[in-house]
Amino acid sequence: MNSPHEPVVYLVDDDDAVREALAFLLRTVGLKVESFPDGPALLMALRPQDLGCLLLDIRMPQVSGLQLQAQLQARGSDLPVIIMTGHGNVDLCRRAFQQGAIDFLEKPVDETVLLEAVQRAIQAHRRQRDHLAVHAAARQRLSRLSDREREVLAGVMNGETSKQSARVLGISARTVETHRASVFQKLEVRSLAELMRVYLNVAETSP
Structure with a gap:
């Protein structure tokens, strides 16, 4: 089983010689490669949790590469897609990018160009996963707050003083201070800047 931190390049090409050559090239730079002759074979083996690229x-x-790309998108796959073709044209390139491809390479693919594209895709995926992990952690912390603590937090985010929040919520300023202290403790922050960062991390991903 792959480590969740070990990138995997999922390679799909119906030409056996091309597939084997590309897989060999990728493995020479230490990348893990799983290769398939067609789209259905990939879909049977794909592990969405893997880090890497397609x-x-x-x-x-x-199933064409563009059709496979659309199917992967419909399944919610977040793996970056690099499209290869020996018959490139503007329409195919445009469609690939419209469907979320991050690169479009023409065959015969230059080895250096291919390796650089794959490394860029993997790094982009790693950043995306790290970004999502930060948001997930922030949402988990915010879920610890009571309804009243959320109201007090909203006041802090609006720049209200304890007295102002107390008037809005109909409670004492001392009670507001107690709730604020609890908010800081539950969110595991020690400054207003850290509190703001956690709050905004959740706000960015809210519908």
Whole structure:
């Protein structure tokens, strides 16, 4: 089983010779590669939790690279997609990018260009996963707050003093201070700046 921190390059190409050559190239730089002759084989083996990227040929029997890209998108896959083709044109390139591809490479693919594209894709995916982890941690902390503590937190975010929040909420300023202290403790922050960061991390991902 793969480590969640070990990137995997999922390679899909119906040409056996091309697939084997590309897999060999990627492995020479230490990348883990899982290769497939077609889209259905990939979909059977894909592990959404894996870190890495998808390297898809555009012209394949059964399911084309663009169709496979759309299916992956519908499944909620967040793996970055690199499209390869030996028959590139503006329309195919535009469609690939509209569907979220991060690169479009023409065959025969230059080895350096390919490796750089794959490394960029993996790094982009790593940053995305790290970003989501930060937001998830912030949401988990905020879920600890009571309804009253959330109201007090909203007042802090609006720049209210304890007395102002007390008037708005109909409670004493001392009670507001007690709730504020509890908010800081539950959110595991020690400054207003840290509190703001946690709050904004959740606000960025709220619908």
